[in-house]
Amino acid sequence: MIRIGSRGSQLALWQANHIADALRGLGHEVSIEVIRTTGDRMQNIAFASVGAKGMFTREIEEALQANTIDLAVHSLKDLPTELGEPFTLAAIPQRADPRDVLVSERYASFDALPAGAVVGTSSLRRQAQLRARRLDLEYVEFRGNVDTRLAKLTQGKADAIILAAAGLDRLQKTGVIRERFAPEVLCPAPGQGALAIECRAGDESIHAALLPLEDSDTRHAITAERQCLAALGGGCLVPIGAYCHRTGDEWSLRAVVASPDGRQMICAERTHTNPERLGEELAQQLLDQGAGAILGLGEKRA
Numbered sequence: 001m002i003r004i005g006s007r008g009s010q011l012a013l014w015q016a017n018h019i020a021d022a023l024r025g026l027g028h029e030v031s032i033e034v035i036r037t038t039g040d041r042m043q044n045i046a047f048a049s050v051g052a053k054g055m056f057t058r059e060i061e062e063a064l065q066a067n068t069i070d071l072a073v074h075s076l077k078d079l080p081t082e083l084g085e086p087f088t089l090a091a092i093p094q095r096a097d098p099r100d101v102l103v104s105e106r107y108a109s110f111d112a113l114p115a116g117a118v119v120g121t122s123s124l125r126r127q128a129q130l131r132a133r134r135l136d137l138e139y140v141e142f143r144g145n146v147d148t149r150l151a152k153l154t155q156g157k158a159d160a161i162i163l164a165a166a167g168l169d170r171l172q173k174t175g176v177i178r179e180r181f182a183p184e185v186l187c188p189a190p191g192q193g194a195l196a197i198e199c200r201a202g203d204e205s206i207h208a209a210l211l212p213l214e215d216s217d218t219r220h221a222i223t224a225e226r227q228c229l230a231a232l233g234g235g236c237l238v239p240i241g242a243y244c245h246r247t248g249d250e251w252s253l254r255a256v257v258a259s260p261d262g263r264q265m266i267c268a269e270r271t272h273t274n275p276e277r278l279g280e281e282l283a284q285q286l287l288d289q290g291a292g293a294i295l296g297l298g299e300k301r302a
Helices: 010-025 058-065 124-133 146-154 165-170 204-213 216-232 275-288 291-301
Strands: 002-006 030-034 071-075 087-091 100-103 118-120 138-140 160-164 177-180 195-200 240-247 250-258 265-272
Touching: 002 010, 002 058, 010 030, 010 071, 010 146, 010 165, 010 195, 010 204, 058 071, 058 087, 058 195, 087 204, 100 165, 118 146, 124 138, 124 240, 124 250, 124 265, 146 160, 160 165, 165 177, 195 204, 216 240, 216 250, 216 275, 240 275, 250 275, 250 291, 265 275, 275 291
Parallel strands: 002 030, 002 071, 118 138, 118 160
Antiparallel strands: 071 195, 087 195, 100 160, 100 177, 240 250, 250 265
């Protein structure tokens, strides 16, 4: 029996069941254990006020270490760039749509929002990049699972909200999407749209079971994005976007560093055959263009 640890939200359970079904298709018996995390218990507190590192993973990793579960399924963007020594990222399945989307009941696109419209999102990365495009809008903290956020929108607490495309696609709620932002307009979070399957580093039987679920292209793209984030010293509290994709025999990486107020934003793009070097070199390019000052500003505000 392979025991999967998962958060209890609708999306987290979809993700866990998706991996469970894949493993069952390979002949394994699978169960799912629901684990409540710090992030789940603090739904009404802004990330920036408490620090978000490990908020959605700590208790699950504790269960892994205690051997009460065998693997964990995460949204990859929730994982710190460095895992603890007992753990490993055993498999990364094929990535879903990495883009961000606009959801609104009244307006067809971001550009159609009138001055003063309220946009809800819990992500500083999204707020910063959108502020850089439109300072005439009001951006408010919007937390909770997908259904909670959609309900807040229906209740009129915002004119539009920004969500990850992958979550709505997986939950088959695409009818509410008004616009999918191109990465050049709103650069996604590193790892957005991808799932991460984490297990104990020395558990060879679980590693072998997960091997068929690995997608090498997604692994390469995610490696470049996370390497860039790590080299910049960033995390959930600093508005950094990074998106990598294959272009022939090379990998193309775009990254954005923005100040929380959106008044400063630096973008850069680079290609390379080696994803780790690509992430490191693009991070250095951003720093050479002045990203260090913005990152310092973001740390002080956090």
